[in-house]
Amino acid sequence: MSKSIDQVFVNAKQWLLSWLAGSPDWVIQVASILINVFMLLAVFLTLFALISVLERKILARMQNRYGPNRVGPFGLFQPIADGIKMLIKEDIVPARADKIVHFLAPVLIAAVAILTLAVIPYGRNMTPFTIDGGILFFFAVGSATELAVFMAGWASNNKFSMLGAMRAIAQMFSYELPLIITVLPVVMVVGSLMPDRIVSAQAGYTFGLVPRWFVFTPWGGVAFILFFVSGLVESNRTPFDVPEGESEIVAGHMTEYSGFKYATFFMAEYIGMFAVSGLSATLFLGGWHAPVRVLEIVPSYVWFFLKLSGLLFVYIWIRGTLPRTRIDQMMNFAWKFMLPMAFTCVIAAAVWHYAGRGLRGWLWSLFVIVMVYSALSILLDTRRKFGPRVYRFAE
Amino acid sequence: MTPTLQAFVLVSGALFSIGLLAALSRRHAIFILIGIELMLAAANLNFIAFWHFAPQPHQPTGVMFAIFSIAISAAEAAIGLAMVIAVYRHYHTTNVDQLDQLKG
Amino acid sequence: MSNAAFVIIAIFTLAAALAAATLRKLMHAALSFAVALVGLAALFFLLGAEFVGLALVFIYIGAVAVLIVFTILLTRRDVGKDRGFNWAGVLIALAVFCGLTWSILKTQSLSIVAPHIRALTVKRIGEALMTGYVWPLQCVGLLLTAALIGALILVMEEKR
Structure with missing residues (x-):
């Protein structure tokens, strides 16, 4: 019974495809791809609409106000109102802009964001696009975001846009290194770049109690935190939203965009956030596996989306909590702390593997990480004492 | 009906010629770099095509060569663009025809 | 691997490469260079070398294209002046193209069909x-x- 609920979407797709039985091979292939694309778009655009209103409501609660509550029950129809507003707004293209590139930038950024969603396993047998180098596909396609952001900034012919694009590229480049290097230990331990293999390597429970997710090993835990922070930067979320910095450079690379193009950028940002959260759930949080054996009757995709929404909540929580960092602080943090720690994770994973993947390996890799962490914290200590502030007045 | 090796080599030859066109006819240093990158990419296509059409079972030699060649062309692009910036700072031009002085 | 896919991708790649070589605006040329490399990666996919195709996209789009675009930005004062077009270079490129095409078409051993391939x-x-x-x-x-x-x-x- 629970098995059929678990596979309900897979079976539905098979049933739909069985209508086409007898037609040539490529027709079935194309139909299968179209069904996958349609499902992806339907699910994630709904999720986008939902999260855009939930984010505002959660943020509002954190700031002791109500948030949107006028349109529909609990303000749930707010995204529809927003969408209509965005659609009927005038689409302004600056006179000195490079018209073609100005148009192509939002198209590219949205296409890239949606493509990266394709390799994530959403449930048992539920990967839309199965490919041998799935993780590499994710990062290869995702790296086109930088080009799209640059196109937006350059084509607008506006100094705020250009500054925002430069900032965005600087931070994306710097944080892409730790982002990718923290994936390395997982790939090393599993021995595959396929997301499905990575998820199935995290099946089972130690002592029948603790799930074998990578986040529960020392290297995995540290890599998860590093990956999450880098993901925050890659999706330009709040403590690191320097490229958009409303109080400094209007809206960064999106300054000259209005109406539906602006909405496309907004959507791409959220979908990029879903993709990074989905990938971190896949890599470190066991993908669609249940946390307790008893709960395995709950369908796998439910677990995946629960983990995804948990991570998204943390994103919103951080946005409600932390102020924006300065760009030089961010860069220093990336190159002096994140990158060495990411390499340490790789070494710690190797130590864990060669010390037998048991308790001994656990302790040894913890030892390696603690050593490097304390060494880094001594080396990076700027010895700046925070005394009482001295005010100098004009005399 | 599948394309033969000839088709792939023809595409690679055309790509190489386009790269040569960019490298020889344009006067901007960055165009020359783009041309060189296109030629290297055409060579990579040849490696992969010949690897694919080699009699089975075979070693992944062509793929290996392409991987190394991509890495090296990335290094080359980094150095080349750094040189473009350095030259631009010095002469305030990126037109390679105007860079005819040995005396800085 | 079908013929139609190959023809479409090949024309797409070559058109983008030609645009990269001949467009007047440097930024457009750099962007079409990136597009040409996407087409090339698609050709690699057709040939069963998925890893190389992904590595190509990763390195060229993610790093080299962004580097080129950045360099164009840093040397911006010079962009308008690029009027020189060396016709001797065009002739040499045409000659090389004709020579290559002639010799490829003459070579009989090239017209082979791929053996059944085990994915790498x-x-x-x-x-x-x-x-x-x-x-x-x-x-x-x-x-x-x-x-x-x-x-x-x-x-x-x-x-x-």
Whole structure:
């Protein structure tokens, strides 16, 4: 019974495809791809609409106000109102802009964001696009975001846009290194770049109690935190939203965009956030596996989306909590702390593997990480004492 | 009906010629770099095509060569663009025809 | 691997490459260079070398294209002046193209169809890189480090 609920979407797709039985091979292939694309778009655009209103409501609660509550029950129809507003707004293209590139930038950024969603396993047998180098596909396609952001900034012919694009590229480049290097230990331990293999390597429970997710090993835990922070930067979320910095450079690379193009950028940002959260759930949080054996009757995709929404909540929580960092602080943090720690994770994973993947390996890799962490914290200590502030007045 | 090796080599030859066109006819240093990158990419296509059409079972030699060649062309692009910036700072031009002085 | 897919991708790639070589605006040329490389990666996918195609997209779109675009931005005062078009170069390129095409069409041994291919998994590439190709890999690592340091030193501001 629970098995059929678990596979309900897979079976539905098979049933739909069985209508086409007898037609040539490529027709079935194309139909299968179209069904996958349609499902992806339907699910994630709904999720986008939902999260855009939930984010505002959660943020509002954190700031002791109500948030949107006028349109529909609990303000749930707010995204529809927003969408209509965005659609009927005038689409302004600056006179000195490079018209073609100005148009192509939002198209590219949205296409890239949606493509990266394709390799994530959403449930048992539920990967839309199965490919041998799935993780590499994710990062290869995702790296086109930088080009799209640059196109937006350059084509607008506006100094705020250009500054925002430069900032965005600087931070994306710097944080892409730790982002990718923290994936390395997982790939090393599993021995595959396929997301499905990575998820199935995290099946089972130690002592029948603790799930074998990578986040529960020392290297995995540290890599998860590093990956999450880098993901925050890659999706330009709040403590690191320097490229958009409303109080400094209007809206960064999106300054000259209005109406539906602006909405496309907004959507791409959220979908990029879903993709990074989905990938971190896949890599470190066991993908669609249940946390307790008893709960395995709950369908796998439910677990995946629960983990995804948990991570998204943390994103919103951080946005409600932390102020924006300065760009030089961010860069220093990336190159002096994140990158060495990411390499340490790789070494710690190797130590864990060669010390037998048991308790001994656990302790040894913890030892390696603690050593490097304390060494880094001594080396990076700027010895700046925070005394009482001295005010100098004009005399 | 599948394309033969000839088709792939023809595409690679055309790509190489386009790269040569960019490298020889344009006067901007960055165009020359783009041309060189296109030629290297055409060579990579040849490696992969010949690897694919080699009699089975075979070693992944062509793929290996392409991987190394991509890495090296990335290094080359980094150095080349750094040189473009350095030259631009010095002469305030990126037109390679105007860079005819040995005396800085 | 069907003929139609090959023809479409090949025309797409060559058109984008031609645009990269001939467009007047440098930024458009750099962007169409990126598009041409996407087409090339698609050709690699057709040939069953998925890993190389992904690596190509990753390195060229994610790094080289962004670098080129950045350099264009940093040398911006010069962009308008690019009017020179060397016609001798066009002639040489045409001659090379004709020579290559003629010799490829003449070669009989090239008109073979692919044998049934076993997919080259990433695992096999990794094993090959770590066994038979360890020394080239190390050399490439050294080369990349040298290139990194060299590029940094080249663009460093001179202290006077």
